[in-house]
Amino acid sequence: xxxxxxxxxxxxxxxxxxxxxxxxxxxxxxxxxxxxxxxxxxxxxxxxxxxxxxxxxxxxxxxxxxxxxxxxxxxxxxxxxxxxxxxxxxxxxxxxxxxxxxxxxxxxxxxxxxxxxxxxxxxxxxxxxxxxxxxxxxxxxxxxxxxxxxxxxxxxxxxxxxxxxxxxxxxxxxxxxxxxxxxxxxxxxxxxxxxxxxxxxxxxxxxxxxxxxxxxxxxxxxxxxxxxxxxxxxxxxxxxxxxxxxxxxxxxxxxxxxx
Ligand SMILES: Nc1nc2c(c(=O)[nH]1)N[C@H]1C(S)=C(S)[C@@H](COP(=O)(O)O)O[C@H]1N2
Ligand SMILES: [Mo]
Numbered sequence: 001x002x003x004x005x006x007x008x009x010x011x012x013x014x015x016x017x018x019x020x021x022x023x024x025x026x027x028x029x030x031x032x033x034x035x036x037x038x039x040x041x042x043x044x045x046x047x048x049x050x051x052x053x054x055x056x057x058x059x060x061x062x063x064x065x066x067x068x069x070x071x072x073x074x075x076x077x078x079x080x081x082x083x084x085x086x087x088x089x090x091x092x093x094x095x096x097x098x099x100x101x102x103x104x105x106x107x108x109x110x111x112x113x114x115x116x117x118x119x120x121x122x123x124x125x126x127x128x129x130x131x132x133x134x135x136x137x138x139x140x141x142x143x144x145x146x147x148x149x150x151x152x153x154x155x156x157x158x159x160x161x162x163x164x165x166x167x168x169x170x171x172x173x174x175x176x177x178x179x180x181x182x183x184x185x186x187x188x189x190x191x192x193x194x195x196x197x198x199x200x201x202x203x204x205x206x207x208x209x210x211x212x213x214x215x216x217x218x219x220x221x222x223x224x225x226x227x228x229x230x231x232x233x234x235x236x237x238x239x240x241x242x243x244x245x246x247x248x249x250x251x252x253x254x255x256x257x258x259x
Pocket of ligand 2: 145147148227
């Protein structure tokens with residue numbers, strides 16, 4: 001039997017509190033029920049937490065976050081639908097967010113644009129926008145939640161992503177899909193979320209072509225995930241079994257990022 005290290009007083013408490021704050025609700029509930037201690041955290045994360053060593057604490061917190069990914073993946077119900085709203089509830093104007101100001105949103109030329117496909121996909125022929133517009137389209141009014149403390153309801157239209165993945169012969173037993181964007185952003189998602197019925201390869205916003213600042217020519221919209229998991233200006237999609245991380249995820253945001 002391994003003996004957990006004794007929680008180190010006030011500093012130990014602070015670390016536990018920090019760990020709790022980086023955990024989304026389901027994992028937090030689980031840990032609260034079990035009475036989380038610093039020693040317990042060390043055991044669960046497989047890390048030897050020394051109060052004096054900041055990098056080891058960060059490593060432990062990262063491990064907790066990856067553990068949390070597993071907890072969220074286990075709790076994710078592929079058939080449970082996120083809330084939808086009525087037209088009268090739309091947020092206008094819709095807020096802009098990116099890691100730069102709005103004036104710097106990338107200008108992608110729609111005529112020469114080709115969506116590139118990579119990794120575990122049978123037909124990697126790049127897609128022109130006109131071909132994507134020709135696929136069956138659907139619309140949804142859902143809420144976008146940003147971890148920076150705002151949420152907004154929008155109406156997005158496009159192709160059901162599960163249908164698109166089927167069409168291109170994506171290996172849906174693979175673990176991840178990574179998205180590279182025109183502005184240098186990237187993020188990646190789990191396959192069950194990719195296949196969720198509300199995950200939308202989004203080409204329009206509020207009945208119009210997706211505006212430049214909101215992701216032209218294409219974004220992926222997932223009402224089951226937080227804002228930073230919804231990539232705008234997608235240029236390349238890669239189906240892979242190698243963990244791809246993401247722009248914010250690599251800086252400590254939780255990878256699964258469910259809402
Ligand atoms: N390419 C790209 N996609 C991105 C981002 C970004 O900076 N670049 N920011 C993310 C974050 S944190 C949020 S909240 C939403 C904002 O989308 P909006 O401008 O449509 O509100 O885009 C997400 N997708
Ligand atoms: Mo965000």
